[in-house]
Amino acid sequence: MSLxxxxxxxRRSLDELTRKxxxxxxxxxxxxxxxxxxATADRPxxxxxxxxxxxxxxxxxxxxDDEGLGARDRRAP
Incomplete structure (x- = not known):
């Protein structure tokens, strides 16, 4: 596909979004x-x-586990 x-x-997508x-x-x-x-006001x-x-x-x-550090009782790699 070319530029x-x-x-x-x-442009077509933006036009459709504008219409919606x-x-x-x-x-x-x-x-x-x-x-x-x-509808959102009706829902508690x-x-x-x-x-x-x-x-x-x-x-x-x-x-x-500590994200990126591994389990607490083991060393990180």
Whole structure:
């Protein structure tokens, strides 16, 4: 495939993406005008989750390997 063919394919993909985004925007506008809620608003979700600053319980990691270092009781290669 030539560079020109690649550029044509990219342009075609971008045009299709633009059309799809415009369709979604119109659909969202219609739903908002009708007072409808989105599908994601109907599903209960966790929302924002607060992660504590306290250290994790070290017993959670007793049977794990240190990534790139191997097992804790053996030497790394």
């Amino acid at each position: 020109q063919d690649d550029l044509t394919a990219v 985004v415009e369709q979604l925007e119109r659909k969202a506008g219609r739903q908002q005008a009708e007072g409808g809620r989105s 979700g966790p929302g924002m989750v607060t992660v504590p600053d306290t250290p994790y319980d070290s017993t959670l990691w007793t049977d794990t």
